[in-house]
Amino acid sequence: MKQQSKARAHTNIALIKYWGKRDNKLFLPMNSSLSLTLDAFYSETSVELSDSFEADSFILNDQPQNSQETAKISHFLDLFRQTAGIKTAAKVVSQNFVPTAAGLASSASAFAALGAAMNHATGLNLDLAELSTYVRRGSGSATRSVYGGFVEWQMGTTSADSLAVEIDDASWDIGMITVAVNTNKKTLSSRDGMKLTVETSAFYPAWLESAAKDLVSIKEAIHKQDFQQLGEITESNGMKMHGTMLGATPPFSYWEALTVEVLTKIREIRRQGWQCYFTMDAGPNVKILCRYSDAEAIQKLLTTAFPDNPVIISKVGSGVKLI
Numbered sequence: 216m217k218q219q220s221k222a223r224a225h226t227n228i229a230l231i232k233y234w235g236k237r238d239n240k241l242f243l244p245m246n247s248s249l250s251l252t253l254d255a256f257y258s259e260t261s262v263e264l265s266d267s268f269e270a271d272s273f274i275l276n277d278q279p280q281n282s283q284e285t286a287k288i289s290h291f292l293d294l295f296r297q298t299a300g301i302k303t304a305a306k307v308v309s310q311n312f313v314p315t316a317a318g319l320a321s322s323a324s325a326f327a328a329l330g331a332a333m334n335h336a337t338g339l340n341l342d343l344a345e346l347s348t349y350v351r352r353g354s355g356s357a358t359r360s361v362y363g364g365f366v367e368w369q370m371g372t373t374s375a376d377s378l379a380v381e382i383d384d385a386s387w388d389i390g391m392i393t394v395a396v397n398t399n400k401k402t403l404s405s406r407d408g409m410k411l412t413v414e415t416s417a418f419y420p421a422w423l424e425s426a427a428k429d430l431v432s433i434k435e436a437i438h439k440q441d442f443q444q445l446g447e448i449t450e451s452n453g454m455k456m457h458g459t460m461l462g463a464t465p466p467f468s469y470w471e472a473l474t475v476e477v478l479t480k481i482r483e484i485r486r487q488g489w490q491c492y493f494t495m496d497a498g499p500n501v502k503i504l505c506r507y508s509d510a511e512a513i514q515k516l517l518t519t520a521f522p523d524n525p526v527i528i529s530k531v532g533s534g535v536k537l538i
């Protein structure tokens with residue numbers, strides 16, 4: 216057989232965070248999460264299946280990847296190959312239009328794009344909900360990148376029902392700004408960071424209790440289109456997730472000195488009357504939920520304060536697509 220497919224998927228930033236697995240092999244999360252898909256950051260990935268290939272190969276950003284990175288991809292592609300009943304090797308070529316492994320959710324767009332391309336190349340053609348259960352097993356956050364707008368990843372009870380659900384298309388003046396504090400590769404992956412947190416953090420039970428409540432409240436806020444409530448829950452949930460890391464043994468944090476300065480500045484901008492709320496993932500970079508119509512004005516204030524740091528505006532992104 217010989218078949219080639221290519222897909223684009225956008226990153227998503229969680230407003231209610233996923234931070235821990237109850238099953239490390241099946242990527243079943245400890246709690247349900249909810250995100251906003253971003254237009255500005257994405258991955259494009261092509262998959263070529265051919266009987267003439269001896270083994271899988273993987274090129275990322277024009278660099279052939281080592282055996283460890285390639286094995287990760289092979290393992291993921293096996294999920295599709297098993298269902299399709301094939302053993303054909305694949306050539307995977309991917310380009311990230313987002314910094315890789317810097318806490319800007321490259322693993323989300325990466326596995327959503329790879330999964331969608333493989334879904335088509337194998338002829339499986341799973342629907343988006345089922346596809347989300349497959350891409351989940353490449354990276355948990357990828358589950359939510361299958362759809363655009365506000366997306367919930369329902370924790371589910373089994374591998375088959377731990378999937379993404381479209382909540383709202385977010386077409387009510389929603390935007391997100393990213394302040395790039397440091398886009399180098401992190402030293403502790405999300406995967407290892409969350410595992411250490413689940414296993415050792417004194418604050419983990421409180422986090423789970425609180426995240427469940429936050430999810431209910433944020434869905435109410437989205438339903439009412441109450442931007443202030445949406446922002447306040449987003450900011451508080453993100454900070455609680457970072458709090459769990461300080462409660463781990465050994466304690467750790469993804470924050471840098473400049474991160475704190477950016478958060479302080481955002482609070483100041485908010486006091487000036489702009490509606491803007493921050494969140495952060497497993498990295499030092501800061502994301503700001505705001506009205507899309509306010510984004511340029513807020514960007515200007517941030518650029519004045521941090522002239523050396525890129526400040527990037529994004530509108531709401533769409534779901535995964537074949538290209």
Ligand code: ADP
Pocket residue numbers: 258260275284287309310311314315316317318319320321322323325326329354403404405406497498
């Ligand atoms: P991030 O904050 O960027 O999501 P993670 O630690 O969750 O960081 O994941 C980064 C890892 O995801 C990379 O080290 C790599 O293994 C994988 N990854 C990133 N981009 C791609 C891609 N385009 N295709 C396949 N795998 C990717």
Ligand code: DP6
Pocket residue numbers: 228229231232233234242248320322323353354355356357405406407495496497
């Ligand atoms: C802080 O999805 O990158 O961004 O499932 O192990 O691949 P793995 O981890 P990943 O974790 C994302 C963590 C987060 C919060 C979130 O996106 O919900």
Ligand code: CO
Pocket residue numbers: 320321322323354356405
């Ligand atoms: Co990730």
